[in-house]
Amino acid sequence: MEDVQGRRDSREVALDKVGVSGLRYPIVVLDREHQKQHTVAVLKMSVNLPHEFKGTHMSRFIEVLNEHRGEITMRTVPNILRDLRKKLDAESAHIHLVFPYFLERRAPVSGASALMDYECSFDAAVNGGKDEFVFGVRVPVTSLCPCSKAISDYGAHNQRGYITIEVQTVRDPENNFALVWFEELIDIAEQSASAPVYPLLKRADERHVTMQAFDNPVFVEDMVRNVALALRNDLRIAWFRIDALNQESIHNHSAFASVEWVRPEGTVAKDLAVEEQTCA
Numbered sequence: 001m002e003d004v005q006g007r008r009d010s011r012e013v014a015l016d017k018v019g020v021s022g023l024r025y026p027i028v029v030l031d032r033e034h035q036k037q038h039t040v041a042v043l044k045m046s047v048n049l050p051h052e053f054k055g056t057h058m059s060r061f062i063e064v065l066n067e068h069r070g071e072i073t074m075r076t077v078p079n080i081l082r083d084l085r086k087k088l089d090a091e092s093a094h095i096h097l098v099f100p101y102f103l104e105r106r107a108p109v110s111g112a113s114a115l116m117d118y119e120c121s122f123d124a125a126v127n128g129g130k131d132e133f134v135f136g137v138r139v140p141v142t143s144l145c146p147c148s149k150a151i152s153d154y155g156a157h158n159q160r161g162y163i164t165i166e167v168q169t170v171r172d173p174e175n176n177f178a179l180v181w182f183e184e185l186i187d188i189a190e191q192s193a194s195a196p197v198y199p200l201l202k203r204a205d206e207r208h209v210t211m212q213a214f215d216n217p218v219f220v221e222d223m224v225r226n227v228a229l230a231l232r233n234d235l236r237i238a239w240f241r242i243d244a245l246n247q248e249s250i251h252n253h254s255a256f257a258s259v260e261w262v263r264p265e266g267t268v269a270k271d272l273a274v275e276e277q278t279c280a
Helices: 059-067 077-088 146-151 182-191 203-215 220-232 267-279
Strands: 015-031 035-049 092-106 113-127 130-144 158-169 237-246 255-262
Touching: 015 059, 015 092, 035 059, 035 077, 059 077, 077 092, 077 113, 077 130, 092 182, 113 182, 130 146, 130 182, 130 203, 130 220, 158 182, 158 220, 182 220, 220 237, 220 255
Parallel strands: none
Antiparallel strands: 015 035, 035 092, 092 113, 113 130, 130 158, 158 237, 237 255
16 A cells, blocks of 8 residues: 655655654553552654655554553663654654552551552653653642731631652663652652642641641742752752642632753762762
8 A cells, every 4th residue: 555654745844743642551650669550641752754754654653652561661761762763764752651650648647548649751852862851740739828927817828739840860870860769759849848738638637737837838939949959969860840830729820930950060970979988
């Protein structure tokens, strides 16, 4: 049968990305406590398209993904990208996954436990000899307004907030990206807010969380800065982007803050050397 996608195109417009999106697929990701976790991701996969080709072969994206069925982590995603480039004869390839990641969370007083989901993501690309891998997590938190607490005779308004952390890690001696667990990023986000959000709370837990938030008021700006300081001090982190959003409880709008940071070149090795001397 004729390969219509392979026809010549005379418009001379190269495309940065062509592919498939909104694809739901079962995957297995690394879990710090249980080693592996089964979940379902929504994927977006693409390659570049040179100007001379009419289209790409969409079915090959599914073929490549099916060949790598099973564990999808920062260790295996680069193999998927390489296979996409090879199978579609492309210079660059990109894959983006968003998936729920479940953790068992215990209430702070009663110890009542239940599963809580966090929205996690992988975003990876290869272009020629350069590859990138960014992973992120969106964490719900509670924030209590410092201004409201300071000016009120009693009480203070609080709100549900979300802290989104995206990171790229440094490479290890084998040229692999250093591993940072989703759980670590979740802990940093929750510690940077007024209080965590839990899936199950009894009355004693609700009292505890309410007072914890009152004792730890933070603006949306504070949350971003708190996360940024923690990530800057982690020598595994080469780049990060932090976005915080408060869904205001007394306004008809939300408040947000964000920051992006790149570790200066050469400082990782220098900082590691200092750390080794300190440990010795």
